[in-house]
Amino acid sequence: MNVLTRPFFPRHAVGVAGKNRYNDTDAVLNKGNRLLFITPWRGFSLIGTAQIAYDGLPEDCKASDEEIENFLREVNLAYPAADLKREDIVFVHSGLLPSSGICRTTGDVQVTKHYQIHDHRSEGIKGLLSVVGVKYTTARRVSEKVVDRVFESWGHKPPQSPSSYTPLHGGQIEQFEPFLRAHIKDRPSNLNEEVMNHLVGNYGSAYQDVLQYLDAPRASTSGDRCSVLRAEVLHGIRDEMAQKLSDVVFRRTDLGTAGHPGNEVLSFCAEVMGEELDWNQSRTHHELQDVNKIFSMRQ
Numbered sequence: 001m002n003v004l005t006r007p008f009f010p011r012h013a014v015g016v017a018g019k020n021r022y023n024d025t026d027a028v029l030n031k032g033n034r035l036l037f038i039t040p041w042r043g044f045s046l047i048g049t050a051q052i053a054y055d056g057l058p059e060d061c062k063a064s065d066e067e068i069e070n071f072l073r074e075v076n077l078a079y080p081a082a083d084l085k086r087e088d089i090v091f092v093h094s095g096l097l098p099s100s101g102i103c104r105t106t107g108d109v110q111v112t113k114h115y116q117i118h119d120h121r122s123e124g125i126k127g128l129l130s131v132v133g134v135k136y137t138t139a140r141r142v143s144e145k146v147v148d149r150v151f152e153s154w155g156h157k158p159p160q161s162p163s164s165y166t167p168l169h170g171g172q173i174e175q176f177e178p179f180l181r182a183h184i185k186d187r188p189s190n191l192n193e194e195v196m197n198h199l200v201g202n203y204g205s206a207y208q209d210v211l212q213y214l215d216a217p218r219a220s221t222s223g224d225r226c227s228v229l230r231a232e233v234l235h236g237i238r239d240e241m242a243q244k245l246s247d248v249v250f251r252r253t254d255l256g257t258a259g260h261p262g263n264e265v266l267s268f269c270a271e272v273m274g275e276e277l278d279w280n281q282s283r284t285h286h287e288l289q290d291v292n293k294i295f296s297m298r299q
Contacts, residue, residue: 001063001071002048004041004091004258005084013039019077036078042258044090047075051109053102062297063094091259092298098132115142117149127153140168170204179205190214195228202254210235226268229253233272243277245270245287246294260295 008014018034039046050071054061065086072084098112112134120128129149133142140163148158173179184196188211191199199207213231236242236252248269249256255265266288274284 001050001052001067002046002093003068003071003089004044004046004093005082005088006045006090007040007043008038008045008082010040013037016075016078018074020074036075038079038082042254044258046093048093050074051097051111053099053109054096058096061094061096063092068092089299091257093257094298098134117142117146119149119153170206172205183207191228195225199228209239213238229265229268230272233269234276237273237276242273245273245291248273249291250294256291256295259299260292266291 014037016036016038018036020034037046037048050063050067052063052067068089069086072086072089076082076084100110100112102109112132115134115138116130116132118130118132120126120130129146131142131146133139144161144163147161151158167173180197180200183200184193187193187196191211199210203210210228210231213234214227232253233242233248236248240252242248242252245266249261249266255261255269270279270284270288273279273287279287
């Protein structure tokens with residue numbers, strides 16, 4: 001769990017040593033406590049991370065008020081100037097990570113730090129690999145190893161992976177700030193600087209993929225935030241396989257990363273998706289309910 005709060009350090013990420021004792025049995029150097037971080041995020045501060053054991057259904061995973069209060073006490077103890085209260089919480093990011101167990105003496109959760117690739121041939125199931133990944137930063141390396149394992153299972157030499165020299169999609173950028181300034185300067189006349197900051201910040205060098213939908217049927221070409229949002233939704237559907245409103249709000253755009261964006265914005269996105277995917281009124285209503293339920297679990 002990470003919490004989104006009123007801003008503390010608008011331009012810097014700060015690490016704060018926790019005061020609570022923490023026994024990490026898998027640490028190379030066990031300092032006896034955890035490092036908390038306070039990071040600028042969408043005009044707020046993102047503070048984390050609380051690690052709490054969970055033993056229920058994934059769809060029911062929700063940080064309880066007690067767990068949030070306990071974490072706020074931990075943050076305030078580590079950084080008294082924060083003086084955080086429950087009403088300071090704008091949004092709660094929570095999810096599930098694999099665990100290697102719980103420390104018997106302290107009850108501290110031991111989060112799995114390394115990926116696992118399991119070949120099910122040992123169980124008599126040939127051709128099935130299960131992968132448990134724990135870090136975005138190592139995902140490409142894990143993928144490369146999985147592909148190598150597949151080729152080896154066929155008795156073939158794995159091909160050379162292009163990962164080491166191929167940027168992520170949208171990552172054709174040597175230095176971000178000069179790139180941003182250059183593209184703001186050369187921006188289309190109907191797009192203002194704020195919109196360009198948003199597009200380049202979220203899509204990097206691939207922001208032109210979104211701009212092509214400014215001229216989509218029934219789309220305004222005024223370049224205002226509404227028309228750009230419509231273009232983002234269409235891009236999410238046509239290029240990134242979004243099928244649900246929650247796909248767009250939480251996984252294709254930044255709309256849901258800093259709390260509820262407002263009913264008007266959600267309704268607009270649902271309308272665009274409904275037109276594109278031929279939803280009826282009942283489906284649209286269900287999608288809005290689903291997204292609002294997710295927000296209610298994270299605030």
